[in-house]
Amino acid sequence: MRSHLLNDLTAEHYRRSVTEGVERVAAKLATTDRPFTGVTVDALSPRIDGIDLDRPLYDTTAVLDELEDVYLRDAVYFHHPRYLAHLNCPVVIPAVLGEAVLSAVNSSLDTWDQSAGGTLIERKLIDWTTARIGFGEAADGVFTSGGTQSNLQALLLAREEAKADELADLRILASDISHFSVQKSAKLLGLGPDAVISVPVGADKRMQTVALARELERCKRDGLVPMAVVATAGTTDFGSIDPLPEIAGLCEQYGVWMHVDAAYGCGLLASLRHRDRIAGIERADSVTVDYHKSFFQPVSSSAVLVRDAATLRHATYHAEYLNPRRMVQERIPNQVDKSLQTTRRFDALKLWMTLRTMGADGIGELFDEVCELAADGWRLLAADPRYDVVVEPSLSTLVFRYVPAAVTDPAEIDRANLYARKALFASGDAVVAGTKVGGRHYLKFTLLNPETTTADITAVLDLIAGHAEQYLGESLDRAS
Numbered sequence: 023m024r025s026h027l028l029n030d031l032t033a034e035h036y037r038r039s040v041t042e043g044v045e046r047v048a049a050k051l052a053t054t055d056r057p058f059t060g061v062t063v064d065a066l067s068p069r070i071d072g073i074d075l076d077r078p079l080y081d082t083t084a085v086l087d088e089l090e091d092v093y094l095r096d097a098v099y100f101h102h103p104r105y106l107a108h109l110n111c112p113v114v115i116p117a118v119l120g121e122a123v124l125s126a127v128n129s130s131l132d133t134w135d136q137s138a139g140g141t142l143i144e145r146k147l148i149d150w151t152t153a154r155i156g157f158g159e160a161a162d163g164v165f166t167s168g169g170t171q172s173n174l175q176a177l178l179l180a181r182e183e184a185k186a187d188e189l190a191d192l193r194i195l196a197s198d199i200s201h202f203s204v205q206k207s208a209k210l211l212g213l214g215p216d217a218v219i220s221v222p223v224g225a226d227k228r229m230q231t232v233a234l235a236r237e238l239e240r241c242k243r244d245g246l247v248p249m250a251v252v253a254t255a256g257t258t259d260f261g262s263i264d265p266l267p268e269i270a271g272l273c274e275q276y277g278v279w280m281h282v283d284a285a286y287g288c289g290l291l292a293s294l295r296h297r298d299r300i301a302g303i304e305r306a307d308s309v310t311v312d313y314h315k316s317f318f319q320p321v322s323s324s325a326v327l328v329r330d331a332a333t334l335r336h337a338t339y340h341a342e343y344l345n346p347r348r349m350v351q352e353r354i355p356n357q358v359d360k361s362l363q364t365t366r367r368f369d370a371l372k373l374w375m376t377l378r379t380m381g382a383d384g385i386g387e388l389f390d391e392v393c394e395l396a397a398d399g400w401r402l403l404a405a406d407p408r409y410d411v412v413v414e415p416s417l418s419t420l421v422f423r424y425v426p427a428a429v430t431d432p433a434e435i436d437r438a439n440l441y442a443r444k445a446l447f448a449s450g451d452a453v454v455a456g457t458k459v460g461g462r463h464y465l466k467f468t469l470l471n472p473e474t475t476t477a478d479i480t481a482v483l484d485l486i487a488g489h490a491e492q493y494l495g496e497s498l499d500r501a502s
């Protein structure tokens with residue numbers, strides 16, 4: 023069994039195993055003609071249930087054959103141009119190479135003595151990101167597992183910086199379409215059930231700053247302590263960007279921590295043509311970025327950045343066995359001092375390989391392309407009488423609904439759209455997402471694949487219309 027340990031004696035076995043796996047995936051990528059096979063839970067479950075984990079196959083080739091059956095054949099493939107659903111990007115090859123390297127070397131980024139250069143590489147990428155944001159010299163941050171954790175950590179810092187006698191008095195202000203991790207964070211941070219004040223958005227799906235000002239004033243009057251305003255730079259549902267400069271102005275006026283959740287919109291930090299859309303982000307106290315959304319990085323790759331490095335001390339604890347206090351004096355860099363995690367992947371390496379191979383402009387160019395594709399898609403939808411489209415995209419998301427002229431019952435239209443989404447998923451021809459707008463069911467394209475074309479968008483819209491019409495036709499038959 024020692025032949026399976028990765029070490030000096032097994033380098034050849036390692037090379038052969040990984041190459042065999044890479045060959046399989048490469049063959050898969052080359053031949054997938056649909057983003058999904060449409061497999062059902064019921065069809066797939068017995069295949070996985072039928073495997074006895076206490077009876078190993080012992081042979082890499084056999085294990086890969088089995089993997090084909092339980093995973094590779096029916097996985098959802100984000101690289102396919104007709105995967106248009108969630109905030110998942112196709113990944114760039116330099117990052118995948120980085121992933122292979124980082125898991126083989128297996129550095130852990132909690133302490134210098136478990137990573138050495140890895141710590142310095144991560145720090146350099148943090149500095150690179152804070153410079154792109156426009157933070158000053160005092161900025162810092164740390165890689166995290168994702169936007170959820172980044173938001174949690176940012177709000178932890180905000181809570182600790184806020185001056186309140188009672189946790190129950192603290193309030194977080196966020197738009198009513200901010201990410202649900204804001205709510206979860208409030209709960210994890212021990213705030214009360216009413217801690218998150220929902221600020222309405224306008225027809226453009228951006229936070230209404232008049233309403234924000236009103237809520238801040240109300241907090242003041244009621245003796246409540248606003249601990250943070252969360253501005254979303256790229257809402258998950260619409261890609262809409264809250265008015266950052268106005269929100270920054272209000273945060274300064276009321277002395278409130280400004281957090282910008284740019285999990286999605288962070289791609290604009292590399293953009294060549296649309297960087298101005300997130301102007302004002304440099305006035306935040308903390309920022310969430312998800313490189314695994316708009317920097318074309320494999321999951322996980324995310325970071326939380328802060329304007330003032332000193333605020334990260336709220337996440338610092340010292341353990342004698344790991345990061346004793348004296349190491350701070352000895353100037354030994356231990357990233358665990360800034361992180362909610364202890365053992366932590368060297369995800370930063372993927373971004374490093376990407377920037378060293380493609381440059382930031384290479385990433386920005388890809389993100390610009392999907393933003394422009396979305397603008398084209400919006401024009402198609404706006405001109406298409408079969409569809410109602412919600413808002414002109416600020417990033418790369420389109421939210422729309424099939425609205426047949428002959429049907430007036432909105433509940434029936436809801437059902438037709440829900441049916442179309444399900445039928446499309448079952449066919450595997452394309453994958454789209456859905457959401458609710460004003461209580462009604464809508465469909466959503468999150469466009470993150472530069473290989474997707476307007477012809478794909480047109481084709482998928484025709485498929486959706488076909489499924490919806492089929493539903494409505496059948497429901498007419500049912501009624502008669």
Ligand SMILES: *Cc1c(COP(=O)(O)O)cnc(C)c1O
Pocket residue numbers: 109167168169170171173201203254256257258283284285286312324
């Ligand atoms: C995706 C998303 C998150 C959560 O990020 P994860 O990486 O999925 O944890 C937070 N905020 C926004 C706006 C997002 O789109």
